[in-house]
Amino acid sequence: MFDGTRDQTALVRMEGLHKSYGAVKVLQGLDIEMKRGDRVVVIGPSGGGKSTLLRVLMGLEKVDAGNISFGGRPYITVRNGKTVIDTEVRRSIGMVFQHYTLFPHLSVLQNLVLAPCKVNGEGTASAKARAQALLDRFGLGARAGAYPAQLSGGQKQRVAIARALMLDPKLMLFDEVTSALDPELVAEVEQVMLELAAQAMPMVIVTHDMWFARNIASRVIFCAGGVVVEDGPPEQVLGKPIHERTREFINRVFHIRA
Template identity: 50%
Template sequence: MTAVDIVNVHKHFGAQDVLSGIDMQVRQGEVVCLLGPSGSGKTTLLRCINGLAMPDQGHVSVDGALIGRKVRNGKLHDLTGKESAAQRARIGMVFQHFNLFPHLTVLDNLVLGPRTLKLKTSAELERHARELLDRVGLADRAAAYPAQLSGGQQQRVAIARALMMNPDLMLFDEPTSALDPQRVGEVLETMRSLAQDGMTMVVVTHEMTFARQAADRVVFMADGKVVEDSPPREFFDSPSTERARAFLRLV
């Protein structure tokens, strides 16, 4: 079944066309890695998927629901702020930078969002948070503050925080780019575990080994367009375009 349906998506900022007619689908349980040079539109596409940016043309659907808009009386209308927030709650997003609240403990960072939405009791939220911290290998750091953690640990907390909302889809925007090289592996291992558990994931990354090993498909973007969309082995071993071959030579 289709988890994400992207149809003829265009996005521009001023005179710059950032996305130029993107068509792409992601199946449930699939891991899709978005590769490409800086400025190719990968992050903007992620933002369109979770409603942080709205396409100027075309549309994005997640699990059959239009993102950011609804049809009423045969016309499209923007969702209210509350409706958009509820929609985004089902889509986990992990950014380059961890965006943890520095004045809150790890545990409090995890429970803040769902507690505000009153999704469960405090005891249920704390139990769920501790289970997720154990899953990402940080069960002993619940009482720590972000400044007491390494970059890799902070990013794993950010992943656990996104999972607190029980998302149907996880989006990752270069989640290892701000990390020291020795910390990259622990974050990628957490992501591999999610993939093995069947989580639907769209990942913007420059980690070619991760894309080769963990992705079901690689989508290569350049100049706001999808240039190649293929299984990892096919993309890395025999890319069909010179643009992709040039990119792989550089990385």
């Protein structure tokens, strides 16, 4: 598999990303450079392009213009108006979604081993052993045989994270993974993400949970109107934002009058 950690250039470089759905321009020239070990939290108003940014980065959406390189290697480019995705690079990125993350017809263990066996041709026995070890680590060892419908929302998201980790990703994307959870289940999912952070897993996280953002981010990006408005350490962007637009948003989120 393509190893994005070998050379010392930026991990991800996004340049001039443009994307529209019909007349609605969602990304309008987005430039982000991400270093290794960066844990980027993306915040911003709805429709500001946060989720689209993650979906583009995962290779799930076409773009109208711009390019992305990963570990110094071209990943997504636009040629003659067509989006070209290097699927080998894409396989080194993992993603967890807000809803319907697990495959309902497969048990937890089968969810974990599907891609390693089908995509990487790993043997079932070895994949199952790795899967069981990961589940044990996340406190889910006893649920290996359960089906997604038998799990709580928090357990489902933790399994989804484990499933993505089975492919040894060089970058993990989290798209509002706790937004649909009951409040008392949020912490167990965030705990797993903090563990990954402690192991220096590069991440891009879209969340509305500002407390969590402050705790996990090495860097916060405020996206609005399809561009990066402010980009800096969490203390700056969440605490003392420089840009007026960021300040307005942060104040509204924290219910503080400006």
